[in-house]
Amino acid sequence: MEEDKNLPLVSSNSCGYNMGMVLMLACMVLSWIFIHRWNQRQKRGPKTWPIVGAAIEQFMNYNQMHDWLVKYLSELRTVVVPMPFTTYTYIADPANVEHVLKTNFANYPKGETYHSYMEVLLGDGIFNVDGELWRKQRKTASFEFASRNLRDFSTVVFREYSLKLSSILSQASFHNQEVEMQGLLMRMTLDSICKVGFGVEIGTLTPSLPDNRFAQAFDTANIIVTLRFIDPLWKVKKFLNVGSEALLDKSIKIVDDFTYSMIRKRKAEIEEARGTGKNNKMKHDILSRFIELGEDPESNLTDKSLRDVVLNFVIAGRDTTATTLSWAIYMVMTHNHVAEKLYSELKFFEEDRAKEENVKLHQINTEDPESFSQRVMQFAGFLTYDSLGRLYYLHAVITETLRLYPAVPQDPKGILEDDVLPDGTKVKAGGMVTYVPYSMGRMEYNWGPDAASFKPERWLKDGFFQNASPFKFTAFQAGPRICLGKDSAYLQMKMALALLCRFFSFSLVPNHSVDYRMMTTLSMAHGLKLRIARKS
Numbered sequence: 001m002e003e004d005k006n007l008p009l010v011s012s013n014s015c016g017y018n019m020g021m022v023l024m025l026a027c028m029v030l031s032w033i034f035i036h037r038w039n040q041r042q043k044r045g046p047k048t049w050p051i052v053g054a055a056i057e058q059f060m061n062y063n064q065m066h067d068w069l070v071k072y073l074s075e076l077r078t079v080v081v082p083m084p085f086t087t088y089t090y091i092a093d094p095a096n097v098e099h100v101l102k103t104n105f106a107n108y109p110k111g112e113t114y115h116s117y118m119e120v121l122l123g124d125g126i127f128n129v130d131g132e133l134w135r136k137q138r139k140t141a142s143f144e145f146a147s148r149n150l151r152d153f154s155t156v157v158f159r160e161y162s163l164k165l166s167s168i169l170s171q172a173s174f175h176n177q178e179v180e181m182q183g184l185l186m187r188m189t190l191d192s193i194c195k196v197g198f199g200v201e202i203g204t205l206t207p208s209l210p211d212n213r214f215a216q217a218f219d220t221a222n223i224i225v226t227l228r229f230i231d232p233l234w235k236v237k238k239f240l241n242v243g244s245e246a247l248l249d250k251s252i253k254i255v256d257d258f259t260y261s262m263i264r265k266r267k268a269e270i271e272e273a274r275g276t277g278k279n280n281k282m283k284h285d286i287l288s289r290f291i292e293l294g295e296d297p298e299s300n301l302t303d304k305s306l307r308d309v310v311l312n313f314v315i316a317g318r319d320t321t322a323t324t325l326s327w328a329i330y331m332v333m334t335h336n337h338v339a340e341k342l343y344s345e346l347k348f349f350e351e352d353r354a355k356e357e358n359v360k361l362h363q364i365n366t367e368d369p370e371s372f373s374q375r376v377m378q379f380a381g382f383l384t385y386d387s388l389g390r391l392y393y394l395h396a397v398i399t400e401t402l403r404l405y406p407a408v409p410q411d412p413k414g415i416l417e418d419d420v421l422p423d424g425t426k427v428k429a430g431g432m433v434t435y436v437p438y439s440m441g442r443m444e445y446n447w448g449p450d451a452a453s454f455k456p457e458r459w460l461k462d463g464f465f466q467n468a469s470p471f472k473f474t475a476f477q478a479g480p481r482i483c484l485g486k487d488s489a490y491l492q493m494k495m496a497l498a499l500l501c502r503f504f505s506f507s508l509v510p511n512h513s514v515d516y517r518m519m520t521t522l523s524m525a526h527g528l529k530l531r532i533a534r535k536s
Helices: 002-038 055-060 062-076 094-103 111-122 131-145 148-174 181-198 213-227 234-240 243-275 286-294 303-333 336-356 369-382 392-404 486-503
Strands: 078-082 087-091 411-414 432-435 504-508 529-534
Touching: 055 062, 062 078, 062 087, 087 094, 094 432, 111 213, 111 243, 111 303, 111 411, 111 432, 131 286, 148 181, 148 369, 148 486, 148 504, 148 529, 181 213, 181 243, 181 286, 181 303, 181 486, 213 243, 213 303, 234 243, 243 286, 243 303, 286 303, 303 336, 303 392, 303 486, 303 504, 336 369, 336 392, 336 486, 369 486, 392 486, 486 504
Parallel strands: 087 432
Antiparallel strands: 078 087, 411 432, 504 529
């Protein structure tokens, strides 16, 4: 019986021992965290925590990540951000950028990590692959972009859709209606890339502005795959098919249904042309080129491969151009001296072209829709590939916009082998190096004390446009992966902006907030809501 009386004492001692162990472990963990954080008190750059690295700070600043990086890169030029499963190294110094994009190009592919994040949207398309697959796609695409026929066709298409946009804006101005400009530009560039790239007319830029499920689903998918870069639980959510990953699945289905229908339609048109003996009238768009390649048994091109080609060129030709035009319009309308200089250049251009062609300019009456439309149409006829090349200030306005608001604000690369960057930063195999065009355009060590100012004049010398090093101005990347569509993008942006800034002035709807949202491209989070006025 006495032994039974002692049992509670043994149990109590055991409980006390366990409690002591828990407290000791807790003290050890807290001490470890305290020491870790104490050792960082003089550290420049993002502060880290044990195990999770800098994930907490990065996640807290996710919606303003580009400006978060500006703060650190302005002090450090290179910022190392440890994450739970990898380490990101962000760079803004042109010497480091040149090393990654050119000098040691082979060591910095897109990489498996980037590919796994983006595969659901971009698959094995040109922007998401490396090696031989990338080289084959680039070779085909470069041949197409170098084609004079494509250039001339693009000019006609870009003029056509710029006129459609100006007609919608004209109607809005006559009826005193507000417009959401970024949405309209997305429609214009989507219609354009589908016409130029794939020979398909999808008709989103019509006065009725029909809903487009593909565009909405594509945007949703773009946002979610970008979030994967800082969401350590995305694979769990994907496995369980919950949350953002469940929404991603639904969005991708809509995207795929649209894309595969486009491929089937194009294939049917090619077969019909062959069946009627009209091969000489077959279209020579990018998709058609890849369809023809797919007929070679050695090419291994399937409908899935064509789907990836389509979506990669959609994101290249739609989102980047539309977002840049949105920011350009916003910059022009918020900098009066720029708007005045640009308008003067366009007016002089118009008068000069009329003299060259020995034509009389239509009388313009901003209160008469027909008179106004006739003058817009006449001006558009002056806009050719060659004549647009004379508009140096317009080119400078677009380039300055891209310097501060690059269409692709960050571009990550994988690391195959350990390396040392020119500034002495060591990078480890398996990590990622990201050059940051958004930050690079704001660095005083790159552009001088007025780096943060919108100043198109910085690109002009004696009135002529002067390029900068592509490793300093990285909006179109540099090295072997430099953007093949650069000239095409400038062509469309100059065509649209020339028409819009010649005949319209813009003002922001009161209380409308302009800010970016985190996705692959630098789009405006709330669009660009404007009031439109006509110019004579």
